[in-house]
Amino acid sequence: MELENILIDTKGHVATLTINHPPANAWNLATMQDMEKALDALEEDKTVRVIIITGSGEKCFSAGFDVSDAGNAATTAPLGRTLWRRIDRFSKPVIAAINGFALGGGLELALSCHFRFMVDAPKVTVGLTELNLGIIPGWGGTQRLAAVVGKARALDMIFFSKKVGAREAYDMGLVNHVSEPGKVVEDALEFAETLAKRPPIAVSCVLKALSAGQYEGIDQGLALEAEGSDLVATTSDCIEGFTAFLEKREPAFKGE
Structure with a gap:
């Protein structure tokens, strides 16, 4: 399957899906459509039991919506809502390996995953920062962040566009595991391989x-x-x- 902005690597029963849209792995229409095709293929593949989603490079998981593709926003935004909801309700476990900063729609994607692993590295943060632009999280962030960390903390993070590092994210239950630099995908893969042995x-x-x-x-x-x-x-x-x-x-x- 030829995809422009999404890479798929399968080892045993685990498929790693990498967002490959530099420099910030942001979501334009083409990347969103590639994601939809990748999810279609992985859901149908009975040999795949667990999916890992990560970003290319070491600096960024995903920066959310690609503002340079604003002309397609009327199509991209509804598709983002649909796909993030689909991941949340996916028939196979999905793990976010947050290898760099995850902001806006990037964190909303991670929140849609069933498990979240995050690298503990300087300046790597996650947050829903949309209010800085006078807009709000629109791909499920208001609902899923509150479900994960509680209403009051979610409101504090969203209202003030707060970004948190790995240790704080772990303490509030936003991520399940904190990894050393360069090891987040490795840690997620080890967890995924164990999970793939379950029925x-x-x-x-x-x-x-x-x-x-x-x-x-x-x-x-x-x-x-x-x-x-x-x-x-x-x-x-x-x-x-x-x-x-x-x-x-x-x-x-x-x-x-």
Whole structure:
């Protein structure tokens, strides 16, 4: 698959998706369309169980919307909302490896991912800085930041366009793991490989139930939990899990 601004590297059951739109990995229409194609391909690929999203280079994960492509904003902005929501509700775990600063739509992308790893390096910060421009976060940031760090802290960060480093982000629960410089993708890959060993159908069912509860309410979340529970009971992975437990060995899940 030929993509201009998104790179895909697959190792085993883990696919690393790299935003490759220098200098700031910002989102113009072409990059957004490449992202959509990449997500389509990775969702259909049954060999891929976990996805990592990172930025090219060492300075920037993503700076958000590409203002030089403002002429396409009427198309890019709605597509960004749709894709970030899709990532939030993706059927496979998605990990953000924040290798450099993530601002505006870049942090909104990271917030859409299920896990966030961030490099602890001088001047590397994350924040929703849109109010500095007289606009507001428009790709899900108001909702997802509050869900992750709480309403009061989210309002403080958004109202004053505050940017935080890795340690502060970790302390407030904004990121799950802090990495040394040059190691964030490596750390995310190690985590992803461990996660990829978990039963894929069960993992997908958990993601669907959690997403339904968040977006559609607890009753729908519980309904999908029950549906998923019935489904996994019929899988070969269920038999493998119980067999491995009785045989006192590690299970080898196949997603069947």
